[in-house]
Amino acid sequence: MDSTRSGQVLALRTFSGLADNPHTSTTNGSAHSLNTGASESRPQEPSRTYQALLVFAGFMMLGHIIGINSIYGLFQEFYTSPETNIKDAQGQEALVSLVGTIGSGLTWSGCIFVNPIIPRANVKLITLIGAFIMSAGIILASFCDQLWQLFLTQGLLYGIGSSMYYFPLMSVIPTYFDRNRGAAMGIVVSGAGVGGLILSPVFHALLTRLGIRWSLRVLGLWNFAVSIPIASVLKKHGATGATGQSRVSMPIVKRGTFVLQACHLLLCPSVGMLSAIPSDEFGQSVGAFLQAAGNMVPNYYLTTYSVSVLSYSSSTGSLLLALNTAANTVARIGMGVLADRVGRQNTMVLSVIFSAVSVLALWYDSDPARFLAFIVFYGMLAGGYSALFPTTISEIYGIQNYASMNSAIYFVRGIGVLCGAPIAGIILGSHQSGDSNSNPSRSSQMLSIEALKTRYNDVAVFDGVLLLAAGLCVAYVRWLDARDKGGWLWRA
Template sequence: MKHAQDEKTSSVYEVENDLTLVVSPADQIDLEKLATTPSQHYRMDRLETIPTNMDAASILDPVNIEYYDDIPDGGYGWFVALAGFLSNFVMFGTISIWGVFSNAFATGILEGKATTVELMGIGSTALACLNLMTPFNPMLARFGTRIITFGGSVLMSLGLILAGFSTEVWHLYLTQGVLFGCGASLVYMSVVAVIPQWFTTKRGAAMGISSAGTGIGGLALSPMASSLISKYGIPWAYRIIGLMAFAICMVTTALIRARLPPPPMNEKIKSPIKLFMLKDVDFVIWLFGAVISLTGYMVPLFYLPKYGASIGLDQGTTSNLVGICCAMNAVGRLALGWVGDKIGRLNMYIISCTIAGLLCCLLWKFATTYETLLAFSITWGLVCGLYFALAPPITGNIVGIERISPGLSLLFVTSSISAVGPPIASAIQKATPQQDYIGVQMFAGAVYLFGALICFGLKIKMTRSLTSLI
């Protein structure tokens, strides 16, 4: 083991293979490549975080570099980004407002026919199908982006429309759960695969526009769904939203355009799951931390309408709170994602999960009025969903650029486990005396805090420093 540091150096690197790197603050370091050096450990007192373009599109195998020689970095690509905005508006906006529909079902069509655990499982099933199918969607790329987007749009819209005919809880599992979730997965990967083909330096802005549809969708669809349910009932609310979703997704299908040719039809299909990645201890620790913290994400979103009703708020008010929470979620992903580039993405993720957990345990517990519940919706919404912005680049920093595709594949598959959060919270509430919400609140906060603690342990293991930027 060698160890070196000169008077102008602020960082020390220790390597087990007798290689010593001495880097001055002015030098540029490719940290993601450095992290892939075999048998390497490093300690950094201060580390500059290098911005990357890693996102869900990185799950795709690299294509021939010659196709990137003339990327317009804009042009028609802004219409593709708009297509991403519209698709996220429908996909994640609908998933985020399941709490509004579940509360309506519990007091309407399925009253006495379905437990809270069963109802919460429907929204979780949709989210699980979206995540679980994502790594396998690149295997369909040979059929072309528009065909896949159209097929996914039909499945999503059909899932919502058929959900309006549901009279039993298992009908909803098949329609809004499996059918909608699988269709959303097809559309999601089509969009995130195409946007990077149009951008280089402006890729972050384009992906930001696309992801903003998530928050705007929840903000718009939550009060819309509540209003439609109160005026026309659950069946017609589903049909109207389903037809609207189909119209929006047809615009998405018309706008989306790939620059790169699809893989040949006779190309051998490769499995996106590489189990050798589980030999990387740091990566396995990251999977545990990410999945556990993400388990608390959907619990407050799904429970806000039900909890709001328990403290005397009307359905319209609670749906507005869900919309505000979704809007702040979008703001937080952009703003705190930018902060993460400055202070370290893993650091930012640990901080956001810690704050989200404390808010669930402390503020939500005492939010017994509209004003305090509004404060919780704003603050928790700001920090709750940073996983979706930071998980891909954090994964890239841990496993390296060369293994980002199988790394993200495993991350998406394992993250589907986090969908058990709402059903577990429901079971805890059922076992709580008088079915109080304290168990739900403490559970959501505890998994956030436990996930943050695991990620903090990973930071210490990787850097051997409390103050390093990673």
């Protein structure tokens, strides 16, 4: 959730936390030198009016991207249903979820291409072009009647555009704040949850009244119309020096904490290459990959589970999705407060492990009451990693390596998003849910509710194992970071 959801949020809080904690460890050089370098490249403090405009623009932009990503479950429930306008998508959970994960995955993994050009390009123009491509993908999806067309529009075009729309603004905002970065973080991050909270019931209402084609057109036109004033807030060339260099430092890549955070398994597939990487570099990368893969699965299948297994109406399913998003929004603030008291890495470890517990204990073989509890608790717990992992990047690797490490790990998280939900769809298999006794002519394609619930139980086990493994990786990184800093501290 946001994934997932996303998030996907750059760490304005990171810089505030570093300023507040003079003992924060850095990888290259002292904290003093880092702060000096950042201040040299930071622009003069702008007016409060301009700061407010930047924060509001970030809030709205996150509401667009994370909100649309988080409600893809509504699209999936419709595309795979008998009412679908994409006939070869009916019952194809894995293929339809892959459309959404391509869009969401490219939102994050596209940073590895977008971030390096931001310091040298017109960020306002990049943002506008990205919003146009993103909106075009949504609108063109309304004309699709075959699944491969959705892959090109709602998957590929949307993902490329959303990445270009997202990263320029989020790389510029931190450079315009000094004392109030923490407050700016709270406001900007809240847009991620508010977007999904509003879009879920609104899009369902549009879908009910206008149908899928006009709903997509309205969504795409609205997205582009709002993106124009958002992009206009940006100056042509944003000062991004405070976020550090854009290239990945090879000494950092060779550290085990990076591999565990970013998933060097994808970059170094052979045993020989892996054996050359120090063990402490292996955990951070794997953790990011596994958490991103597992985090999006409930978001994509929450609505289909509530409709197909619990026999709720689609409108109730959209409300449950909104409830999940609302819990996630509130929890982001709570996780930030808790992290300041008990440590950011500690809080992140607990959030990932307990999100796995919530999946295995509450989603597996759930009845309506337990599923409602799962929606709330998973929404509260799943946001911890997305909200806190950018902060831990700076704490572990140093602020001067923040931009490069953030890009690399976002890239790996994007790849992780591409894997989780489609594999869950393969586990579910092609099916038409419902009561086969009431529709004998279609019984060969339909599953009983009990049979379908059994498949969802397998999905819950798959997702729980992914998240539990991610939690163990993050805990291992926590231990490795303490070792590298020369001693264990309970608050970290």
